[in-house]
Amino acid sequence: MRRTLAWKVALAVGAGLLIVLAVPGIASADSLEAFNNEVLPDSVGFNSMWVIVAAMVVMFMQAGFAFLEIGFSRQKNAGTVVAKILTNFSIAAVCWYFVGFALAFGSEPSGLGGLVGGTGFLLQNFGDPTTGFPVMGLSNATVESKFFFQFVFCAVSLAIVWGTTLERIKFGVYVIYAIIFASIIYPIGAHWVFGGGFLQTGDWLGTGIAGMQDFAGSTAVHLIGATGALAALLLLGPRKGKYGGDGKPRAIPGHNMPLFGLGVLILWLGWFGFNGGTALNIQDGRFPEIIIITNIAAGCGVLGSLLMTYLKTRSLDIGMAGNGAIGALVGITAPSGYVELWAALPIGLIAGIIVPLGIYAIDKKLDDPVGALTAHGLCGIWGTLSCGFFTSPRLAQYNAFGNPDGGLLYSGSPSQLIAQAVGFTVAFSFVFVMSFATFWAIKKTYGLRVTDEEEDAGLDISEHGMYGYPEQFIPPAELIGYGGGPSTTVPPAPVTAMEAKPKEMPV
């Protein structure tokens, strides 16, 4: 009976999609044809190759975020991260295709004043047919390569949202917010900052404020993600036991520092694609320098964070080493395309110093298990501001937005710094309001948080009916036939955490 229903629903969904898509799809099947099936100019080919390769390592950052979060979770909450990251990435892929890319990088309907893009839905009719490559208009690569590169950025931003919510959020919240984030919040925010919107072009409403500079997204990707995280956290509250009767925070150690380290190294690798790929071409020769700027900044971040952590605690915290790298990589994201190589040292070092200071300070009131508010939030702000200090005139002029005389250190003028401050404030405000409203609505209806009992049992068993590490929880004699796993033939009765829990919860 239920099986029949399941079939019906699935078939209906499939058939509906087929009809909705097939007709316009077939009708406009040749919309991309002009750019395919012929020998393109070589430069389009190899620029696109670089963009695609960069996008591929940025896509792999999903594994980086997953393992950073897994490492910082207790083992009863590790498996859910896998399901979460797959689901989020998948939702984002579909939403980006339907609307996200168009809102973020499509051409503007006239008169909107830099608020939102409006062409390229379903990656069709993406702009001016005379030039052929209107979307984004930045470089000489295929629109599909830009679509994919910008999609993985959106997915990174979404992944950042969830670090603060580990170990207590309901799985369904991921689904709902991901749709809104990837369809609306991120695309609009990204459009403003680096999709040709009003923050990028500057002088909006005649204010005379310079264009904001955010090369690869310290604000557009990282701060936006961290802002969503903050909104979620304020409504979600801390994990059970995080704050004692005296209100003082207590450490809840993550279960696996090696996997945390894997996450950090994957993210570090991914950032070469993140920043280097943002050049969107290889012909201006910028990408190798951007990559070494990125790498040196990350190194300084590790060293700055460990130094400061040691000064404060006399220990060399493994998590702080990794978060120092992440914080510095976030920090160098905005300036990497606008500063000289030497500036990687102060930008990275300061970001690294911010990491332990921010994490210790925030932890007093807010339970952010992975330190995302600091690494992506505070360091995103620092990275955005750092352009105001360090942007080099030659690169400012090349950029065609912002103050052509460069940052404060070169120009003596705070013009760029003001643009940066205004920029991240506007982006933060927009994303915070939108996200808080979304999470508030979810809280009032579906609910944000699992029950106390489920939190004690862990999200793996309560949300998925299985353990991430079964042999750490189930006695060997009971392992076979336990339930869950990929080969449960008999559809189990609806699983509640309580039914699924083994007799004695070890944790």
Place this chain on the structure above:
Amino acid sequence: MRRTLAWKVALAVGAGLLIVLAVPGIASADSLEAFNNEVLPDSVGFNSMWVIVAAMVVMFMQAGFAFLEIGFSRQKNAGTVVAKILTNFSIAAVCWYFVGFALAFGSEPSGLGGLVGGTGFLLQNFGDPTTGFPVMGLSNATVESKFFFQFVFCAVSLAIVWGTTLERIKFGVYVIYAIIFASIIYPIGAHWVFGGGFLQTGDWLGTGIAGMQDFAGSTAVHLIGATGALAALLLLGPRKGKYGGDGKPRAIPGHNMPLFGLGVLILWLGWFGFNGGTALNIQDGRFPEIIIITNIAAGCGVLGSLLMTYLKTRSLDIGMAGNGAIGALVGITAPSGYVELWAALPIGLIAGIIVPLGIYAIDKKLDDPVGALTAHGLCGIWGTLSCGFFTSPRLAQYNAFGNPDGGLLYSGSPSQLIAQAVGFTVAFSFVFVMSFATFWAIKKTYGLRVTDEEEDAGLDISEHGMYGYPEQFIPPAELIGYGGGPSTTVPPAPVTAMEAKPKEMPV
């Protein structure tokens, strides 16, 4: 005494190889010279770069398969997967060099009618010296880049074979079957489907059947691998305890969902190389679109699988989320180069829906611990058939094989669908017969399966004399000097599982 023997054998093998290879090797040392040591046309260089980069991420899919399998194994059987994957990949590398590439992609001896290639053994004399790039004849890249790209495909297909056999197969079986698979079974099957063989060219024996379309190998790689897996499974039988006295299947949960997730994400990444690299050039501008088709299909697979799993079981199975991605990636492999972007949605969604339905159905009778029969087998069939529905005329014409009017949705003709159905049936039949015969012969001589006692102890200790996770099995006081590990100086006495087992087996 034994040491002397070991030396003798090793030296004899080494010396023999040296003699066998050095003479012709030195004699024809310049066989590749024409393509080296000079400045090639730029396009050969950057097309080759893309092929090599794509091949590199496909090679990394070995880690993906390893961790997918490790995650779905119990911890007593996790270490052996590492030895297996290294051994298999290595055997395939040598076999592909000696014969595989030649049989799969060499020029045909005249009169064979599309049955098998016959030039390019040892990557020498690989074809028509006038054109320089005869092997495969598809594009403008060096033959060495194609050799490597096609090798990693063979290795992926081989890796797929073993998922069904986890936790009970003898290690030596891997070795024997890998030699036959990488030398004969895969090369011939791949030749037929996408190496210029009779299934690809169509109209064989005057049947008038259209050429089969299998862009990157839903049949040629995934179904072939899954067919080998089915043959092995039928002869091997289920794991102990899988089916209760009542004949009903019982879940045997894998030990590590985070590592399973790592595997899935690595595979997802690898598939961009798998499908995108199959363009074998960047100049036709196809590869970015192929990659976004691949990505959107995978996302739909996750969503489809989770939706159907939830409808059937009211839980969000972590393994099903991952297998939904794999199934959809397998499904989009054949059509990715032939369909429009929108078709990624139905193809991926349906593949995702197939995943839980197939896994639950198969699990009633066959013990496939990772779901490979479904993800690579059923979804491979679906992907192959989907070309019959969705192939776009512009791409069908570009392809030069198959029905130039495209799939059923465009042409209204079942011509392509028939070619697809015939194609996978022929490929399946060939591989099944060859594989079943091979495994049958192994079973009758060497044996396929470890003893009951060894299965209880786990393959790590019984096949390798060591544990994958020693500290989960050995009390701390006994850990040092336990035996095994990389630094056992004194060659231990021949290890039997029983000797090596610690006093009390915890599992």
Place this chain on the structure above:
Amino acid sequence: MRRTLAWKVALAVGAGLLIVLAVPGIASADSLEAFNNEVLPDSVGFNSMWVIVAAMVVMFMQAGFAFLEIGFSRQKNAGTVVAKILTNFSIAAVCWYFVGFALAFGSEPSGLGGLVGGTGFLLQNFGDPTTGFPVMGLSNATVESKFFFQFVFCAVSLAIVWGTTLERIKFGVYVIYAIIFASIIYPIGAHWVFGGGFLQTGDWLGTGIAGMQDFAGSTAVHLIGATGALAALLLLGPRKGKYGGDGKPRAIPGHNMPLFGLGVLILWLGWFGFNGGTALNIQDGRFPEIIIITNIAAGCGVLGSLLMTYLKTRSLDIGMAGNGAIGALVGITAPSGYVELWAALPIGLIAGIIVPLGIYAIDKKLDDPVGALTAHGLCGIWGTLSCGFFTSPRLAQYNAFGNPDGGLLYSGSPSQLIAQAVGFTVAFSFVFVMSFATFWAIKKTYGLRVTDEEEDAGLDISEHGMYGYPEQFIPPAELIGYGGGPSTTVPPAPVTAMEAKPKEMPV
């Protein structure tokens, strides 16, 4: 109070760096300008792309080394590897920027006779302004891409040093030696071997010895790293319990073979960048052949190692399978650019055979937990010597260094073999003396080794005040508030291993 101090120190460091760098940095901000912000010749762009992509996968080898070491460590010493690898890589990044690149690949001050480079500090003034690309002078790619590629080589060499020292070394030793290694030892050694120094050019001091051939660094990277490892080990001594009262070695099994396998597969992938990227261009068409040579050699290494291990011990050691791959990859590193494809078989096979023989032999006296002395040391020597046998004349001539008639098998002359033997001996001697002196000085001052009590407790808790796997050590009831982790708000009192240890040490 302490907080104030911390702030002051950090601010002083930051401000100091700013001042030191900003003045010359701004003054010479346009030093790279000539190569930026304009459309470069396409070939510079795509050659640089290949170099950068190759460098990215080589960078990821850091994760490979980390997980190889983590897998071979006990679980009480797994987390520190993460902190170590991040710290080392970061230090190397800064040192390479300040001095390493200049010493290794800068132009020589006249009269030095191939001893050390002298231009390009801070990646400025890097050579002859008329040609534009003087540093290294090998190919048609941007200097920044070469900088990054050569940096990741330095970082690999440094990572190799530490495998022998696992589970007992003080964390501070990493910091001190890394500075000296990345600033002086590696750059000078690499300059001699493949940076244009006297070993590469040959005929130094009129000796008439041919130029050394070391394509990607069997000596320059791997043997140098292993030599540092040997120096450290001799002064550090074995782990507690490694040698029994009878002086016989006892196995100390690593805790996680799956993660070891992950490390091996990442390294294998990285080697395609390592060797293939060393072509430093794509236009000569060499890189795909180099990559298949690399892959086939690695495969033969696995098979050779498993065969020899089985002959000696009748077991298929998982670690030996992985180290067989590593050893063969090290072995093929020097010859990969100079030999024909067939030579990959004997070179890889012999390297694989060396692995178990070397590991068993060395283990009798020296406690090398990961087998680095064999895999990077002995196999590095074998790889270096193998050029003396197998170098092909066409490639020898192309190379412009070394004996133009090729190795012994082609030329019948031992000339190249002698150059190789002299080369690795000189490099080994230099690095050993420098490293031994450094470690000796550290031992006499700061100390090399943790206390016995700390070694028993494990480095995670004793050096970092936290566990890598807390839930393996801490009872659930005590987990929250345990201390350590990323969100310890209250700076804990200075952690000593003894305070931090839980009441009952399980290991």
